[in-house]
Amino acid sequence: MQSARQLYFLGPLDASAALTNNHAPQPFSSYIKALLPFPLPRPKSLEELANHQARLEGQEEDYSNERVVRALYEALNSHDVETVHRLLTADLEWRFHGPPSHQHLMRLLTGSTESFIFIPLRIAVFGSLVIVEGYDKERNVSWVHAWTVTNGIITQVREYFNTSLTVARLANSEPEGGSSPTITVNCQSVWQSKLCDDKSVPGLVLAL
Numbered sequence: 001m002q003s004a005r006q007l008y009f010l011g012p013l014d015a016s017a018a019l020t021n022n023h024a025p026q027p028f029s030s031y032i033k034a035l036l037p038f039p040l041p042r043p044k045s046l047e048e049l050a051n052h053q054a055r056l057e058g059q060e061e062d063y064s065n066e067r068v069v070r071a072l073y074e075a076l077n078s079h080d081v082e083t084v085h086r087l088l089t090a091d092l093e094w095r096f097h098g099p100p101s102h103q104h105l106m107r108l109l110t111g112s113t114e115s116f117i118f119i120p121l122r123i124a125v126f127g128s129l130v131i132v133e134g135y136d137k138e139r140n141v142s143w144v145h146a147w148t149v150t151n152g153i154i155t156q157v158r159e160y161f162n163t164s165l166t167v168a169r170l171a172n173s174e175p176e177g178g179s180s181p182t183i184t185v186n187c188q189s190v191w192q193s194k195l196c197d198d199k200s201v202p203g204l205v206l207a208l
Contacts, residue, residue: 062125065149069130070120072147072154076108077117084109089155097204098161102141105159118143124167124191126208131167135195142196146206160193164203167191 068087075083088109096103104116122133130147144165148156171186190208 061127064152065128065130066123066125068149068152068154069123069132069147073118073120073132077119081111087154089150089153092154093156095156095158096161097159097163098143102143102161103159105145105157118145121195126167126190129167129208131191133193133195142193142201144193158206160204162196162201163193164196164201165193166203166205167208168205169208 072084072087074080075087092109094106094109096106104114105118107114108116116136116139119134120132121135122131124131128149130149132145132147133143135142141162144160144163146158146160146165146167147154167190169188169190171188187205187207
C-alpha cells in the first residue's frame with residue numbers, strides 16, 4: 001500500500017512540485033492513463049449516443065411486441081376470450097394462404113368449435129412485425145403467422161398453412177453517374193420458414 005501511495009503522490013500533480021522540478025503541470029487525466037493497465041474508452045459523440053439510444057428503444061419495442069403475441073397464443077390455447085379481445089383490435093385484418101380446411105385460427109377467433117392448438121416454435125421480430133412459425137405433427141401441417149402490432153394491439157395477421165414463406169427487406173438503389181431513370185430494387189432475405197418441405201409446398205415472399 002505504501003508504494004502505491006507514493007506512486008500516486010510523487011508525480012508532478014502538485015503545482016508547487018511541478019514548478020520546483022521545472023515540469024509544466026500536466027492534465028490529471030494523463031496520470032490516470034499512465035496508471036491504468038488498459039486505455040480509456042473514447043468518449044461517444046452525440047450522434048453515437050443517439051444511435052445507441054435508438055437501438056435500445058428498438059430492442060425494447062421488439063420485446064414488447066413479442067410479449068403481446070405470446071400472450072395471445074396463451075389466451076387462444078386456454079380459451080381466455082377476455083384476453084383475446086383485449087389484445088386484438090375490433091377490425092382485425094386477416095389474410096389466409098393455404099387449404100381452406102386449415103382456417104383454424106379464424107374459427108378460434110370467431111368462437112367456433114376448434115381443437116387445433118397453436119404452439120410457437122420459432123419467433124422473429126422486425127419492429128411492428130412479429131413472425132411466428134409452428135408445426136402440428138399429428139396433422140402433418142406447418143403454419144406461419146405474421147402479426148402486426150401497433151401500440152400494444154394486434155391490428156393485422158397474415159396466416160400461411162403448408163406454405164414456404166420468405167421475409168425480405170426491399171431497398172431502392174439508383175445507378176451512380178448515370179442519367180438513366182432506372183431504379184434497381186434490392187431484395188434481401190431476412191427470414192425463412194424452416195418447418196415445412198419447401199419442395200412440396202408453394203412459396204411466397206413477404207416484403208418489409
